[in-house]
Amino acid sequence: MNTKYLMTVTALYLGIIGFGLTFLPKEIAEFFDAGTNRTFILTLQIFGSLYLGFGMMNWMAKNNLIGGIYNRPLVFGNLLHFFVSAFALIKVVGNYADYQFKVILTITILYSLFAVCFGYLLRTSPVKTRNEH
Numbered sequence: 530m531n532t533k534y535l536m537t538v539t540a541l542y543l544g545i546i547g548f549g550l551t552f553l554p555k556e557i558a559e560f561f562d563a564g565t566n567r568t569f570i571l572t573l574q575i576f577g578s579l580y581l582g583f584g585m586m587n588w589m590a591k592n593n594l595i596g597g598i599y600n601r602p603l604v605f606g607n608l609l610h611f612f613v614s615a616f617a618l619i620k621v622v623g624n625y626a627d628y629q630f631k632v633i634l635t636i637t638i639l640y641s642l643f644a645v646c647f648g649y650l651l652r653t654s655p656v657k658t659r660n661e662h
Contacts, residue, residue: 530596530650532591532594532595533591535646535650536595537587539587540588540591541588542643543580543581543583544580544584546584547577547579547584548581549577550573550574551574552577554573554577560629561625561629583606586603586606587603590603595655596651596655597654599655607647611640611644612644612647612648614640615641618636618637618641622634
């Protein structure tokens with residue numbers, strides 16, 4: 530598996546979510562009919578900073594050897610995030626209205642796919658390609 534692509538895609542994905550939660554928390558909360566009290570908006574912004582930080586960590590590690598024993602904490606962190614979130618999303622995906630359902634279903638599929646990829650990375654050793662130094 531080419532981990533550079535996986536780390537780049539997850540970094541961009543997490544960065545986009547983080548940017549949205551940081552700068553558009555009220556709009557996101559309104560879209561999901563989640564309420565817009567100050568404490569909830571602040572919580573979304575804090576989650577946004579976590580997503581931005583996690584995305585930046587993945588971006589900065591994209592050129593490193595990843596898998597097996599290499600960068601194991603990074604793989605574990607990503608696996609736990611995507612795996613636990615995928616299960617939470619699977620549990621509630623059917624509870625949303627039509628326009629929200631499509632968004633939640635897409636997010637659920639992406640989270641599940643990323644969880645499988647990081648699970649695979651955890652169980653396999655990386656192979657250097659000719660392009661790597």
